[in-house]
Amino acid sequence: MKNKIIIALFLITSATSFGQKLITWEDLSEVKFVEKFFPIYDDVFLVPEFSESIKALEGKRITITGYFLHISPKDKLYMLSKGPMSSCFFCGVGGPETAIEMQFEDRQDLKTDDIVSVTGKLTLNADDVEHFNYILSECEVKLLD
Numbered sequence: 001m002k003n004k005i006i007i008a009l010f011l012i013t014s015a016t017s018f019g020q021k022l023i024t025w026e027d028l029s030e031v032k033f034v035e036k037f038f039p040i041y042d043d044v045f046l047v048p049e050f051s052e053s054i055k056a057l058e059g060k061r062i063t064i065t066g067y068f069l070h071i072s073p074k075d076k077l078y079m080l081s082k083g084p085m086s087s088c089f090f091c092g093v094g095g096p097e098t099a100i101e102m103q104f105e106d107r108q109d110l111k112t113d114d115i116v117s118v119t120g121k122l123t124l125n126a127d128d129v130e131h132f133n134y135i136l137s138e139c140e141v142k143l144l145d
Helices: 002-019
Strands: 031-038 043-050 061-072 077-081 100-104 115-124 134-143
Touching: 002 031, 061 134, 100 115
Parallel strands: 100 134
Antiparallel strands: 031 043, 061 077, 061 115, 077 100, 115 134
């Protein structure tokens, strides 16, 4: 009986440790921004300093829910936002921590402001100002509603 309990606990622990981690926008807000000069642009940009809890997510598969936004469908560039297009980061309502760049193999046929759940591998970006601070690759998207 004791062995069966130990085996059951091991199987439950193993199953949850290899799955994706469900996160929220509040989790991603644990970041502060500092100014950094980029000689190539001859300009100063705000770059993120990620908290330890966010750094622990680097390279892991995560799942988060948000609003689907098109950046450049032709180039297969999409964004997940905490808020809809009318109140997204680019409209001045939130900061860069309220947006995630999503990278897909194929063009996506979702509509702007569709509410979706996205699972992908998280990359933290503090150095390339031409990409978002949060990047999800190998994305799988599920339309909600």
